[in-house]
Amino acid sequence: MNKKILTFIALCLAGLLTGSVYAQTATLSGKVTDVNSGESLPGANVVLKEILKGSSTDADGNYKITNIPAGTYTLEVSFIGYKKKAQTIDIGSSDITFDIALEADLLGLQEIYVTALGFEANRDEQGTSSSNVRGQEISQSGENNLLTGLSAKAAGVSIVSTSGDPGAGARINIRGFNTVLGNTQPLFVVDGVPVYNSTIESAVDGVGTAVFGGSNNVDGTVEQSRIQDLNPNDIASVEILKGPSAAALWGSRAANGVVIIKTKKGVPTTSNKLNIAFSSISSLNQINETPNLQTRYGQGFLGYAPSDPINGNSSTSRQLTWGPLLDPSTPVYNHARDVIKDGYSLDNNLSISGGDQNTTFMLSVGNLNSEGIIRNNSSYDRTSVRASVQHGFSEKLNASVNLNYSESNSDRIQKGSNTSGLYLGALRTPPDFDNQPALIDYVDPNGNLFPDQQRSFRNPTGNPSVTSFYDNPYFTTKYNTNKSDVNRFFGNTELSYNPTSWLNITHRMGIDNYTDRRQEYLDARSATAPGGQFTANNIQETQINSDLILQASHQFTNEFSGSALLGWNYNQRDQEQLGTISRGFILPDAPAQPDNANSISPFKFKQLERTSALYTELSANLYDQLYLKGTGRMESASTFGPASDKTYFYPSGSLAWQFTSADWYHGDNILNFGKIRGSYGEAGIQPGPYLTSTTFLNATGGNNFLNGWGAALDANNYGGGFRRNQVAGNPALKPEQVREIEIGTDLRFFDDRIGLSFSRYWKKTTDAILNVTVPASSGFTSKFANAAKLKNSGYEVELSAEWLRLSNFSWTTSINWSKNKNEVTDLAGVSNVLLSGFTSFSSQAVEGEPLGVIWGTRWLRYESSDGAPVIVNSQGDIISNNAMTDADGNAIIAGSAPITVDQFGFPVTDPFSQGVIGDPTPDWRAGISNTFKYKNLSLNVLVDIKQGGDVHNGTRGALYFFGTHGDQNWTTTISQEEASQLYNYGGAYDVLGTGQTSNFAQYLANKGVTPDADGNYTFRGYITDYGSGNVVIDETAYWAGPLSSFTGPDEPFVEDGGYVRLREVSLFYTFNNRNFRDLTGLSSIDVGVTGRNLILWTDYTGVDPETNLTGQDGNGWGLDYFNNPSTRSWIFTLRVNY
């Protein structure tokens, strides 16, 4: 053994000496140009591969490499947007001039592949599929959030932005959901080191939730995704590894895929030139889609305005918009746009880079200032600074450091099911009520003055003893504030040592730390927290990551080479939340301070997770056409139960065969490259921390003894007590297991003019963690257990084509298409598990259905024996004789049966159970991008298509109750005779309290309506038939009957959320010709205009269907309930490169 070490050291020394043995050297210089235009290419990389010596071209495209020992080398020239060129070159003792012309790579098919560990590899040798997005595509999108910048750009990657709030986060999901309650987001790795993309959602009280299973906040603010702290302008490329087959090396954090991000680095320049790039991106944001509201009928009910002395003056009448037909002269307001304005943002970025053959650096600074489309208190500002330095101490030792600091400040307005939310009060406001002014002086009957009270449509006088019920949108946007200040530092160091040509040792150290200081302030006059509420919460997360990697490669024979890698990974994540909630302000308008309150409750939460793993990767290359790779990771984590195996092994293997390199394949002009591939991988999803042991809880506050009826006792009032947690810790808890098989092919036709990739995959999750109910008599009520199973399978197709390439004009298209089928196959006997939402409608896991199906109340549908509708009475008892029954004589309820009606003909809510009413899973998704280039002018058009996928429009369901929805502006006239033969809901069920059932004519008479001169009645409503004859649908069917989601089933409010979206249109012109460069001394100037979300074609009737009430963190989706609206943007870009 000692002998070997000695040999090793000797070899190392020999290697070090070699550099000084050869005294004779030469210089290589030349010029790099575009083969089509002949223009010189500044900034291209020129490297002698064997000795890793290189340079980059200057402003005139010239390069120079000095001190080259004699020998035969491979000269590689690469430049963004051009195909890489390799050329063998002999260097003797004299200097050589060598010019190179590069061919534009319009499709980007030969890009470098970045492996799970962040190393570069040849894409054509990979046995797994992945999608690559170039940094330029992200920065050109004009999005200041990396995630939304990736929208529609990669197959199998679904990105849903949660709202149009500035800085709003987005939910990313790759190839479907692999877990029920665990994390669904992929792992983000920047420059080889994992970083946070956590989203800690805040409830309306401002407290962040960090619970296993994700939060279920149907209110609060839309939070950021932490990955957006990374300035998109600093990104060089994004590689998306879609699942265990490609990402298994990250073990129990890899099941949802890994997003590998490479940041921009400096490149060597000649004659110490500095590369300076400046960009300025300004944008104009406007509201995109709003729910449709009616402006024809006013506040009130039964057709009377609240001012009506007999029928109007009640709180019900104020609440509803079932009042009189408005006179055309009455001013009306569009409350969906009340507090909406145009938003602007300005994003300036400056980077300086350069270096020589040994050292390169890049410094960049970016400043984003954005104001949202909401009138006040909606903004997102981000300042980021990045420094990146690489230095080669010798040809054997390289060191690099990347540092990133960002500060972001945001102001947000609350959303969702929240009386202080933006849209909840706004959309419910009657069209004839002016929400301005938001404040009013109130004088009580005794003449006492109460200045500056909140005025809302339910409390127009601002009476302080009556709540405003819902905050006036002008009030909520001005006086309720939600601030978040984030300071984040992340960076990494890398030390790489090559003792010999075949061995490399790399160490990477990463640190990621941020503090999110949130302050949520609800004014003392707010509806949600009368008296006021102030929450201060400091959230801090720190992640430390270390990787030590040994790599060796060997060429065994001409036909066989291989490499081996052994690595050790250590990762620690630490989260702490510390804050106070204070309620009841002593001074209503004092600065936000916890001690300005009657009640102050501090809180603290901490969690620490650690992972340690050894991993390996072995690869072999046979005959330069068969590529085999196997990886394995042995991992332990602090979240695995002490009674579990503690260490889990995650293997993967892949095989790629370039059949076009086979001897029998004699080059074909049609198919110039072909590869088939297959892979298998296993990865996991880590359990949440602290689920493995049983805790004792202080039986106070949220852990007090609260029974299901609302009564509670708090042990602190009885001397203080701790009770054992009713949720049992499970020491046998282990990571969820995801196994994936993938097959596919990558083909290129007509000399790389067309590229086609196809992948098919199957994934199975076992041991998914559920909170399983156990008998309470065991001392616990539930226990986390590895109990559920899911599966996913799908197809992905990526096609790129270069239709035209003329000397001045080109047209390329790239299309990605994907389809994923998800199914929850086993829920351990539990029928359904709530993921997010309300008790009425929610997103649930249901056995046999895709994860996240929409669950809610339905129409009653008794199976009929004769096709005629089954008739029931008001109690739901069957009163007709045509209901099909089962063997026990019980009537059968079938989802496919016609709607059951009552004896008057109105539909009836199924009183027995809730069920699946929709599925947010799209049938397929596609992104189609066309790029046209004429000389230096380029036009890119990206269309994003989502086919199918339901959204529950809870907003419409609620507005139907209030009578403000745009559908509800009907006016119908019927004769008195017809009216006396029909029933409306209010007459049938006597909402007027007359003591008897009335037909529509009697009903109208009872409420004081007389027929017009022609003997007709005109009413707000319509006549329809639910299967057993015509009924009158008027307001009573909406606020008392089954047609609104407050009073009836949720089923009718599920809508198709499919869309076709003009996601991006960008037009750019580049000034970079010789004359321009000579004149200005600049390398280039790009000017461009981009439009985002300009056109949306959808049948969805609410806000943009790309929305999710419960944010990024919760596992449920497909719910819309007074979500904040989204935007479309015009973006103007100027880039100057020196």
Next chain:
Amino acid sequence: MKTYIIKNSMVVLLAFMLVMLSACNVNEEIVSGISEDPNNPTDAPAQKVFVAGQVASLLVHEGDADWISNLFTQHLTGVARQPAQFYGYSINATDFNGMWSFAYSRAFTNLKLAEGKLLTGQENIGAVIKINRAMLSGQIAALWGDVPYTQAADDAIENPVYDPQAQVYAAVIGLLDEAIQTLSNSPSNLPNGWDVFSYQGDAERWLRAAYTLRARYKLHTGDLAGALADAEQGINNNTIDPNTGWAAGDLMAPHGGNWRFDMNLLHSELVIDRPGDIDASASVAVTMTRPGGTRENAKTDEGDGRFLFYFTNEATPGLNTNDGGFFGASAPFPLVTYAENELIKAEILARNGDQAGALDALNNVRAYNQSRFGGTYDALVASDFQAGGAYANTTVLQEIYDEEYLSLMGQIEVFNFVRRVAYDSLSPLLNPRSGASTIPQRYRYPQSELDANENIPSPQPGLFTKTQANGG
């Protein structure tokens, strides 16, 4: 060359495997020691767990299990929403999830855990915990019949078996035997901070309560002689405690008026959580205690003292949820009382034919009532029940039952009493709207247990099936 490669590959592979295996342990070492929750402890001392267990028990004795009992016994009237349905005996297995979960996963578990944490020298605390456990399991068995006891809250057992009701009663009596023995031998008071009830750690009062409780459960199981002997040593202090307004010997749960902190749970339910769902509009107790009602005669004039303690004096009497009323926000709640103890004696003596002895005990209660509520409760004598007497139309036993029906008002125990002696067959306690022929005879097993415990009795006994102790 080839063998060289193979040989070296084998060495490398072997070395690699060794590294992997040893790294396995190193990795486990590195991640160990931080799996414990830094936010919540994984254990707590006996005192704090006992306090939690007692408070949780109150959610059983005083919570929904209690008001549903009193709906069934027609002390309370359900008029809206679920209480209206329960009042008509329409009550499902899911309606029992909450109280069962509280009884076992909160109360039973923490009392048992607390007992297991005691040290030598804390025997008198152990005795009080046993009394609490007996009171809890006794009521669980009385309400549900066969229930988990021996295997309940045992970490090694996921599906506890259901012990026969008689065995649970025997175990409850056994717990009380031990408590009585301990407290008799060393009657030292508990340190401060352990006892959340009105006794505040007074060992002598706990000993008396233990005797009364043992009498209660012996009576449940038909051991009349044993029950009588225990009642003789049971709660005897009938001076009115000015703090509670009840007898000084009564075991009371103290309350403040703060909602969700220490508010009387019945008040919380009636006034804050479900206002308007429950009233006294059809309460049998109203007709019995109302001034000028059926119980007024030459010997007895209750006046309005007792009536106004429970009800309000209106055309349609309501429940007295005001300060000083039984349902007041900070009204203490009775768990075991002097009146119950005396009435156990009275009932047994009457059933044994000792009319004079029975009347003595009943008269103790009447005297106590008079000192609490005012009015006239003259001592009764045998001749009162003979022709011409004020109670000629009734029997001593029936009068004792009527007094039990009123004295136990508001407690689960009144439901146990009504079922035990079939008081509903003597008085019309049946809800006429229900269509049933008897009032409910037990609580249903909860849905959560039906779903999760494979040992639940099959077939399920119905709501109207008597428990074994009551002849089922």
